[in-house]
Amino acid sequence: xxxxxxxxxxxxxxxxxxxxxxVIKTEYRWGIRPWxxxxxxxxxxxxxxxxxxxxxxxxxxxxxxxxxxWSIGELFSQKKRxxxxxxxxxxxxxxxxxTEYGKKS
Numbered sequence: 276x277x278x279x280x281x282x283x284x285x286x287x288x289x290x291x292x293x294x295x296x297x298v299i300k301t302e303y304r305w306g307i308r309p310w311x312x313x314x315x316x317x318x319x320x321x322x323x324x325x326x327x328x329x330x331x332x333x334x335x336x337x338x339x340x341x342x343x344x345w346s347i348g349e350l351f352s353q354k355k356r357x358x359x360x361x362x363x364x365x366x367x368x369x370x371x372x373x374t375e376y377g378k379k380s
Contacts (some may be wrong), residue, residue, distance in 0.1 A: 287338045294342045302353040310347045317343035
């Protein structure tokens with residue numbers, strides 16, 4: 276039986292699931308400022324996936340890197356979701372958000 280595809284699929288599911296709360300907590304604590312960390316992690320892990328001979332590890336590095344890059348857009352989208360009231364706003368950074376009508380709070 277060939278199991279590598281199943282392991283890659285399960286790990287992909289877990290990696291994507293891991294990034295969801297990371298994005299929410301990052302935006303709540305620090306806003307969108309750390310987007311460049313997601314960029315660096317994504318570029319480094321994708322570059323690493325090109326240098327690793329093991330297919331499973333290479334695939335997982337690529338998935339992790341792509342998820343990290345995707346999280347940049349999700350970080351900015353999360354800020355908009357907070358502005359819409361869908362997620363809690365960090366009261367310490369209330370001045371960084373816009374109200375429903377595009378005006379600063």
